[in-house]
Amino acid sequence: MFDLPTNDQNQNWIHVNGLALPLAVAELYQQTDGLLLLLTDSVHHSRQLEDELSLVTAGRDLSIFHFPLWDTLPYDVFSPNPEIISERLKFLQQISARNDHGIVVMPVQNLMQKVPPKDFIKGRSFYVKIGDQLVLEKWRHRLDKNGYHHVSEVREAGEYVVRGGVLDIYPMGGLAAFRIELFDDEVESIRIFDTETQLTIEQVTQIQVMPANEFPFDEPARELFLSRFREYFDVNTGRSDIYQDVRKGLHFSGIEHYLPMFHANLSDMFDYLPKDATVVHCHNSHAVMATWEKQIQARYEDRRHDLQRPLIAPDSLYLSAQHTGQQLTAYRQVWINSKLSTEPQVDVRSSLIKKPDFEQQTLAQYFNRSPDRVLIAVDSPGRLDIVQDKLKKAQPPFVYVDNICGFLNSDVPRALTVAAIENGVYLKQQGIRIYDEGLIFGRRVSRRQQGQKFQANPEDIISNLTDLHLDSAIVHIDHGVGRYRGLKMLDYDGEAEYLEVEYLGGDKLFVPVSSLHLVARYSGAGSEQAPWHKLGSDSWAKAKQKAAKKVKDVAAELLSIYAMREAAGGQPISINEQEYRLFCDGFPFTETEDQEQAIVAVKQDMQANTHMDRVICGDVGFGKTEIAMRAAFLAANDARQVIMLVPTTLLAQQHYDNFLDRFAPFPIRVELLSRFVSNKHSKEVIAGMADGTVDIVIGTHKLLQKNLKIKNLGLVIVDEEHRFGVRQKDRLKQLKADVDLLTLTATPIPRTLNSALSGLRDLSIIATPPKARLSIKTQVVEWHKSLINEACTREIQRGGQVYFLHNEVQTIEQMAEQVQKINPKARVRVAHGQMHEQDLQQVMVDFHKQRFNILVCTTIIESGIDIPNANTMIINRADKLGLAQLHQLRGRVGRSHHKAFAYLIIPGWKAITKDAKKRLEAIESLEDLGAGFTLATHDMEIRGSGELLGEEQSGQIQNIGFTLYCEMLERAVSALKKGEDIDLLADDDSHIDVELNIPALIPEDYIFDVYTRLTFYKRMNNAKNTDSLDNIRAELVDRFGPLPDYAVNLFHVLKIKLKAVKLHITRLIMTEDHADFKFSHPDESFYATLIKLLQTEPQRFKPLPDNGLRYVGEFETAEQRIDAVYQLFDILQP
Known part of the structure; x- marks a missing residue:
């Protein structure tokens, strides 16, 4: 295809762009008999290249291997994700067992990292197949020796459990968990099972079991570690936590960075690679290796003096960049677009396609004029029909091909295929143009992370029918509040599905699924307190009339507030884009889509002529603090002062530390005001605020002192507003009257949610989790010592830490003693708000530095404590806590790439109140990442929504439901702005009656689950345009x-x-x-x-x-x- 030279010389390919790289690599693969090693500059580019190779070689017999890089930094205190360890072990086993044809993709940094010797994985791997003899006691010993954890229920790779004659195991390198059933000592069956439901799925004939880690952890290996530890490090082993953990047989977080101490000798990737391999440098490998080596050395120098975690020298863990480069010269090498290589050049002649201009021509006209062959790659099968419909007037017509390879090997002039590619490419030599869908139509469907669920608009979450259960209250805009009785199939001049609503007295209304925009889940109170109207009576009309009158009053008051805001006239900030971009570059992660939208919204608010009043609602760990930092930078960089108000001293300290790090390169002074700060320094900070020498102050309620003077306050940031009392909120109102206000919250209290949805405050929702973030497995359970032990042991065995929340200071010491007895190997400490501030601070520092395993604490840890290594939360008497509190507390775990668990302990379902039961059921059912907003709507139903402009939590909303109330309010405000009078009880344009009398529904055999069908029906009815x-x-x-x-x-x-x-x-x-x-x-x-x-x-x-x-x-x-x-x-x- 590209006429690549067939000799074995080194080459430099030029003009390689987009899909041309995997296509050229596939051609090189056909020419060679050995292994191809593709080196990239990052994990992201490795994954992207692997995906593209799979797309362009679909249908061919081709083995593609991926060797992932640890998702931790050199000398990190965290362990890599178990899934990555599993993938690495599987790769090393495969590559050592076969040296034949295949393609390996990896970041070049992996070549520098030392790996276990070849005989380690081979010597500790084995197969189990049906008919084998298996003595359970010997097996348990073998699995323990291989580093597997014995648990009561298998959930993650590297775990096993024995129950009678059944063995459950999730082997490393495997894609699923397996249940092995024995008859006496013979393997009778092996089945895959679901770790969530624990139900078996299908039978297999054999499985492979590999070691659980890249290091052995049996007694000889631990003895070797202890011996080398004493030999290498001049520290007191009796006071070394990691030494004592290994002596007790416990993993510690970051244990993988001590790999050489568990093995007699280590290998490197060159020991695994066959000598006839061809190395392809997709990026400048030497520059990437040199940068990586500097980072390794810098992190070593930065951390080497910590006597609690003494470090191994870099040359024991890594090859140098120079040595790695020398090793590579033994292989045939191909460079891609290298400006430094002196090897013979091969011109691939490809270029990226620019977005076509459709201003002067239609889509069909554009392609009709193209002399080249054209392939359009759509993102998914679901987009195929839609794109075909848009291209039906094109000549020659577009036909479907199975894959990219099928198109290249044909002479079809115009084709469509399903392939999610990143960029379109023009292959000049072949006269072929391959377009990604986004080039032509824009990104119609965002490429969500695998497993990530659809995120609705804020209002849709409340009107959504997903949470609608039989007998739930439901509101019809014309007929009032009834009770949902299910979906019914009726045949009335064409079969269709109807939503059945029962009204008081037994009358029933059947709503066609094409008219579900007239129906919403009732919000405003629970079903028991919700009204129930009689069909045909005037009670609903009266309720709407009363609400309409109230809504007009509220709308007038809202406009008055808007007018006051505009009259206040806010002074827009001036942005230095270059300095702002430098500040943003300091963010070490990639912004999520929701985060980017919120950042843009805040920036626009601060540049407007009115004062900002925006609520950022996002689950804990979803990046709200980064938005606050950027807003603070914009204000401070424009000579405006910023205060950030937080509810606890611990959170203030943490925010202060984070702000200090991010603002260090800039001439912006950040200070802290809390009880952790001495009186002398507090006076200096207060003086600096008054004379303008302090730019940003982070503090607790001390910032609300009446005698506090701030020279040029421009921005107030409030974290978790619901934690402040009425008096503090009154003072906050005075502060924010003529400045920008940014409120951060994980679970907004009903009144905050109410006012944000009603337009009084602007709302941004961050519902997209950071990449690799996992949902938190939540269970409501009764107290059992065995369960406490199981939960703590599971976490400690994988090197993690545990929060045990006991919210009674009087009995917290006794509880800590009990937890210690249940977990004798653990190290347990206590933290609560009545401790001396220095003692409390020291406990939290020690917990952060992993000097103990279990923290028994009160709700003092509720806000902002960020310990990524703590991934199990046990809450004693969870029934006594509010929904917002439970959600906040649960959010303290699951802040890394490890699966997190939350156990909510109650005295029994019969011993708790109805409201407590509703709260616990709500939080247990919503494990989805980003569920904070949805939980707030549940809270609104349990406690009432609150008057929009008053304090009492009741009102018209309860009479007609929150959805209709907001809809009326929106129409009233819009009309008043235009100076029009509006009849809020008249039908709007959405009341369109279309009866084609044809079967129109989602059949039950297509989507069996009634709630899923309801959700799609509602989303379809809520669609505002045909693209949606x-x-x-x-x-x-x-x-x-x-x-x-x-x-x-x-x-x-x-x-x-x-x-x-x-x-x-x-x-x-x-x-x-x-x-x-x-x-x-x-x-x-x-x-x-x-x-x-x-x-x-x-x-x-x-x-x-x-x-x-x-x-x-x-x-x-x-x-x-x-x-x-x-x-x-x-x-x-x-």
Whole structure:
């Protein structure tokens, strides 16, 4: 394809762009008999290249191996993700067992890191197959020797449990957990099982079991570690936590960075690579290795003096960049786009495609004029039909091909395929253009992380029907509050699915699924307190009238507040973009999509002529602090002072430390004001605030002192507003009257949520978790010593730490003693708010530095304590805590790449209150990352929503439901802004009645789960445009397969409704021989079109009373009816 030289010389390929790299590598693979080693500059580029290779070689017999880099830094105090260790072990086992043809992709840094010797993995791996003899006691000993953890229930790789004649194991290097059943000592069956449900899925004939770590941890290995520790380090072993942990047989976090101390000798990757391998440098390998070596050395020098964690010298763990480069010269090498290489050049002749200009031409015209062969790669199977529809006028027509390889090997001029590629590429030599979908249509569907769920708009979360259960309160905009009785299939001139609502007295209403925009889950109180209206009575009308009057008053007050804000006139900040970009570059992670949107919103707010009042709602660890830091930088860099108000001294200290690090390169003075700060220094800080020499102050309620003077306050940041009392909030109102306000919260209290959703405050939701973040497994349980021991042992065995929350200071010491007895090997300490501040600070520092395993504490750890190594939370008497508190506390764990667990202990379900039960059920059911916002809506139902502008938590919202209240308020504010009078009880444009009398539904055999169907029905009805409907359609196809005809009909019905709004159509009813339309408020040009139709085609079009029109024809099939409506819409389109 690229005419690559077939000799064994080194080469430098030039003009290699986009997909041209994997395509050229695939051609090189065909020419060589040995292994190809592709070296990249990062984990991200390795994964991307691996994915692209899979796409361009689909259908070929090709082995692609990936050797991942540890997801920790050199000399880190954290251990790598177990999944990465599993993947590395599997790779080393595969590569040592076979030296034949294949492609290996890895970051070049991996070549420098030493690895276990080849005989370690081979000598400790074994197979188990049906019919084998297996003595359980010997097996347990063998698994323990291999580093596996014995638990009561297998959940993660590296764990096993024996129950009677059954052995559950999750082997390293495997993709699933297995259940081995024995008959006497013979293996009778081996089944894969789900670690969540513990149910078996399918049978297999054999499995492979590899060691659980890259180091041995049996008694000889531990003795070797202890011996070398004493030999290498001049420290008191009796006071060394890591020495004592290994002596007791416990892992400590970061143990992998002591690899040489467990092995007699280590190997490197060159011991595993065959000598005839070809090395491809996808980036400047030598520069990357030199940078990596400097980072290793810098981290070693920075940490080598910590006597608690003495470090091994770099040359024991890593090869030098120079030595690695020398080793590479023994192999044939190919450089990609190298400007330094002197090897013979090979011109691949490719370039990236720029986004086409469709301003002057249609999509079809653009491709019709192209002389090149064209392939469009769409992101998913669900997008295929949609893109084909948009390209149906192209000539020659676009045909579907199975994969990229199939297109390249054919002579098809125009084709579509499913392949999620990053960039389009032009292959000049071949005359081929490959477009990614985003180049042509924009990113219609964001590429979400695997397993990440759809994120709804804030209002949609409340009106969503996902949480609707049988007998739940539900509100219909025309008929009031009833009770949901399920989905029913009815055949009324075409089979369709209906939502059944029962009203007081037993009357029932059946709502078609194409009209679910008229229905919402009732929010405002729990179902028991919700009203229940009688169908046909005037009680609902009266409730709406009363609410409408109240809403108009609230809307007027809102506008008054808006007017006051605008009159105050806020002074927009001036941004130095270059310095701001430098500050942003200090963020060590990649911003999530939600985070980026919130950052942009805050920046725009601060540049506006009105004062900012924005709530940032995001789960703990989702990046709210970074948004606050950037806002603080923008203000401070423009000579405005910033105060950040936090609820606890511990959180203040942590924020202060983080701010100090980030602002260190800039001439911005950051200070702390809390009880951890001496009186003398506090006076200096207060004086600095008054004279303007202090730029940013982070503090507790001390910042709310009345005598505190701030020379030029520009921004107030409030973290967890719900933790402050009424008096403190009153003082806060005075402070924020004429400055920008940014509120950070994980679970907004109902009133904050209420006002944000109602437009009083702006709202940004961060619902996208950082990459590799896992949800927290939450269980509500009763107290059992065995459960406490199991939870603590599981965490400590993997080198982690445990929070044990006991919120009674009087008995906390006794509880700590009890926890110590249950876990005799653990090191237990106590922390609570009545301790002396220096003692409390020291305990938290020691916990952060992993000097003990279990912290028995009060809710003092609720806000902001960031210990990534602590991933198990046990909360005693969880029934006594509020929903926001529980969510905050649970968020203290799960802040790293390890699976986290939260155990909520109660005295028994019968011994707790109804509200406590609802709170616990809500938090247990919502394990999804980013669930804080949804939990706030549950809290609103349990406690009431709160008056928008008052303090009492009751009101009109409870009478009509939160969704309708917000909808009325939005319409009222909009009308008042325009100076119009509005009838809030009149139907709006969304009340369009479309009855095509065709089967239009999502069949039960397509999506069996009723709640999932309801969710999709509601999302489809809430879609504001056809693109949104297309995205939902694509998602359905991706998740459940090709759409059945009835579901396709439903999408057409909903698209017809959307188009009908623009054409002033309020009603459309269709039969076999005619379609009746009713119009509202058509303008003069539209009337002219109608009159022309009636005059030119009187047989097909006939007038009806009240702005009606009849369209006559033969419409027997669903397809004929849909096509006829679209044709008429084209005619009526102005």
